[in-house]
Amino acid sequence: MSEIIKPENIVYQKTKVLTDKVMHYCPGCGHGTAHKMLAEAIDELDIQYETIGVAPVGCSVLAYYYFDLDMQEAAHGRATAVATGIKRVMPEKYVFTYQGDGDLAAIGTGETIHCCNRGENILIVFINNGIYGMTGGQMAPTTLSGMKSSTSPFGRDTKTMGNPLKITELVAQLAGTYYVTRQSVHTPANARKAKRALKKALEYQKLNKGTCFVEIVSNCPSNWKMTPVESNKWMEENMFPFYPLGDIKVPQQ
Amino acid sequence: MKELKLMKGNEALAEASIRAGADAYFGYPITPQSEVIEYLMFKQPEKITGMVVLQAESEVSAINMVYGAAACGKRVLTTSSSPGISLMQEAISYIAGAELPCVLANVVRGGPGLGTIQPSQSDYFQSVKGGGHGDYKLITLAPATVQESVDYVKLGFELAFKYRNPVMILTDGIIGQMMEKVELFEQQPRITEQFDWATKGKVRGKDHVIVTSLMLQSEEQEKVNLRLQAKYREVEKNEIRYVTYNCDEEIDYLMVAFGSCARISQKAMELARAKGIKVGLFRPQTLYPYPYEAINKLASKVKGILTVEMNAGQMVEDVKLAVNGKTKVEFYGRFGGMIPAPDEILNALETKLIGG
Ligand SMILES: Cc1ncc(C[n+]2csc(CCOP(=O)(O)OP(=O)(O)O)c2C)c(N)n1
Ligand code: SF4
Numbered sequence: 106m107s108e109i110i111k112p113e114n115i116v117y118q119k120t121k122v123l124t125d126k127v128m129h130y131c132p133g134c135g136h137g138t139a140h141k142m143l144a145e146a147i148d149e150l151d152i153q154y155e156t157i158g159v160a161p162v163g164c165s166v167l168a169y170y171y172f173d174l175d176m177q178e179a180a181h182g183r184a185t186a187v188a189t190g191i192k193r194v195m196p197e198k199y200v201f202t203y204q205g206d207g208d209l210a211a212i213g214t215g216e217t218i219h220c221c222n223r224g225e226n227i228l229i230v231f232i233n234n235g236i237y238g239m240t241g242g243q244m245a246p247t248t249l250s251g252m253k254s255s256t257s258p259f260g261r262d263t264k265t266m267g268n269p270l271k272i273t274e275l276v277a278q279l280a281g282t283y284y285v286t287r288q289s290v291h292t293p294a295n296a297r298k299a300k301r302a303l304k305k306a307l308e309y310q311k312l313n314k315g316t317c318f319v320e321i322v323s324n325c326p327s328n329w330k331m332t333p334v335e336s337n338k339w340m341e342e343n344m345f346p347f348y349p350l351g352d353i354k355v356p357q358q
Numbered sequence: 359m360k361e362l363k364l365m366k367g368n369e370a371l372a373e374a375s376i377r378a379g380a381d382a383y384f385g386y387p388i389t390p391q392s393e394v395i396e397y398l399m400f401k402q403p404e405k406i407t408g409m410v411v412l413q414a415e416s417e418v419s420a421i422n423m424v425y426g427a428a429a430c431g432k433r434v435l436t437t438s439s440s441p442g443i444s445l446m447q448e449a450i451s452y453i454a455g456a457e458l459p460c461v462l463a464n465v466v467r468g469g470p471g472l473g474t475i476q477p478s479q480s481d482y483f484q485s486v487k488g489g490g491h492g493d494y495k496l497i498t499l500a501p502a503t504v505q506e507s508v509d510y511v512k513l514g515f516e517l518a519f520k521y522r523n524p525v526m527i528l529t530d531g532i533i534g535q536m537m538e539k540v541e542l543f544e545q546q547p548r549i550t551e552q553f554d555w556a557t558k559g560k561v562r563g564k565d566h567v568i569v570t571s572l573m574l575q576s577e578e579q580e581k582v583n584l585r586l587q588a589k590y591r592e593v594e595k596n597e598i599r600y601v602t603y604n605c606d607e608e609i610d611y612l613m614v615a616f617g618s619c620a621r622i623s624q625k626a627m628e629l630a631r632a633k634g635i636k637v638g639l640f641r642p643q644t645l646y647p648y649p650y651e652a653i654n655k656l657a658s659k660v661k662g663i664l665t666v667e668m669n670a671g672q673m674v675e676d677v678k679l680a681v682n683g684k685t686k687v688e689f690y691g692r693f694g695g696m697i698p699a700p701d702e703i704l705n706a707l708e709t710k711l712i713g714g
Pocket of ligand 2: 129130131133134135136164234238239324325326327328
């Protein structure tokens with residue numbers, strides 16, 4: 106056995122941009138895969154030592170333990186303002202935020218829009234699972250019409266609770282965004298595509314052409330009250346029709 | 359090069375931030391301090407020292423930009439006035455919790471609510487007793503002159519980095535708006551030091567840097583609090599600053615006032631002394647840490663103390679704590695943007711302390 110464990114025989118290994126800390130995410134949750142794709146993108150670009158990340162308040166609040174990167178913890182919703190502060194004084198670094206839908210599209214909507222509108226040269230990774238995971242499954246701005254949550258126990262009634270927000274389409278309208286795309290990580294093929302998008306978005310940062318925004322439509326088996334497999338199926342059948350995957354804004358050649 | 363100039367308080371503070379070698383200013387306009395960002399935008403320090411100046415979309419955003427840049431180990435400041443400072447409280451608590459250095463200035467206006475754009479000192483409690491959530495302290499400097507507004511920017515950055523703690527310059531609309539002669543200190547270089555605690559991109563062979571105020575385990579969060587408390591005791595030991603007027607001689611009465619109110623009280627003191635009333639004045643320059651002991655000592659030799667403030671009586675609580683029952687403590691204040699006149703203060707001295 107030991108003689109085959111040699112560098113030349115390696116076909117796969119965990120990226121060094123992830124630490125050995127055991128992730129606290131629920132089984133089957135998309136956060137873990139999204140972390141991995143982002144970490145691998147950073148690794149493949151060889152920018153681990155030039156990257157500063159900002160963690161949100163949400164299930165991924167402890168993302169700073171998992172990325173072997175210099176990281177800051179922002180207040181709920183303020184990650185893009187924090188990242189703006191970082192990028193403005195460290196313009197030569199790669200800067201990203203990693204945020205859930207409550208963080209980015211509810212309490213932090215103002216910061217999100219103005220950061221994108223200023224065209225801050227950062228990457229925003231937006232995990233849209235249609236729910237507040239961390240606080241126990243309350244309605245998010247992205248919760249689908251009719252979808253149940255602990256604060257919409259009879260389903261989201263858009264007449265009184267507002268409509269699900271397509272913030273990604275919204276920021277794509279802004280002159281400050283350079284690359285806006287919607288991805289998922291629920292199958293190996295999708296995860297690889299998401300990684301390519303993240304890599305491109307990071308590379309674009311050096312062009313100083315504006316904000317790159319990568320949404321990852323994700324799941325929350327625990328609060329959707331489904332098994333991981335069921336949740337992925339539900340996501341395909343319900344989330345993707347409303348939040349279709351693909352590029353929304355691509356750089357003009 | 360040092361320079362002597364006639365300058366408006368807000369503009370002098372802005373100029374001082376450039377000269378202090380600040381790396382960035384993030385702000386949002388609000389009267390009576392909008393001249394700070396206007397001055398900086400006009401001066402374009404980015405072309406001179408490399409200092410970044412950015413108008414944020416709100417005070418919430420501005421203070422979170424401060425957080426991000428401060429956590430990179432840079433000299434960063436923001437300024438605002440009362441309602442804007444209220445909006446910043448959550449992030450100020452985060453900054454204190456994550457132990458980041460930065461300078462804040464509150465050019466106080468009358469409240470509560472939208473209040474008035476006229477000067478006030480009614481944010482004393484907010485600045486000195488908390489404001490945001492959790493057990494934290496803001497080192498609070500209270501300038502009484504345009505000169506001190508300038509000097510406290512430099513001092514503020516020194517203290518902020520010495521203790522890795524936010525520093526608040528608690529000034530008001532009078533000092534922000536008035537013109538006075540100032541000596542501007544010479545241009546300081548920007549920071550080149552790479553701090554271990556700052557995010558700057560992981561350093562090879564070292565642990566990655568995490569800036570956070572979150573400790574999910576209460577044992578760990580208690581440790582953070584104990585460390586903060588130990589730091590605050592150090593600040594209290596080392597950083598108390600105040601000035602006294604006529605307090606070394608035989609006096610019967612004492613006035614305590616800070617900021618612009620202390621200058622008006624100084625005039626009131628002169629009027630009183632011309633009438634033969636033996637009165638001195640005590641002016642705290644640091645509101646946190648507060649000069650409890652110095653006031654306590656003076657309390658032993660006077661028949662009473664009058665605290666004068668442009669609020670409904672905030673610092674007077676600290677004066678009472680300092681005096682600890684040794685002598686009578688009275689209060690005179692105007693608020694909602696009203697400024698007490700020297701003869702009003704003299705009258706309060708005569709009726710509340712001497713006659714009362
Ligand atoms: C100012 C403030 N308000 C509310 C909260 C409580 N809170 C923590 S996380 C969260 C929602 C997170 O949901 P989301 O951003 O969708 O991330 P997820 O947990 O689903 O990954 C809320 C409301 C907080 N920490 N701070
Ligand atoms: S609560 Fe939901 S979003 Fe949070 S870790 Fe669990 S599955 Fe993931």
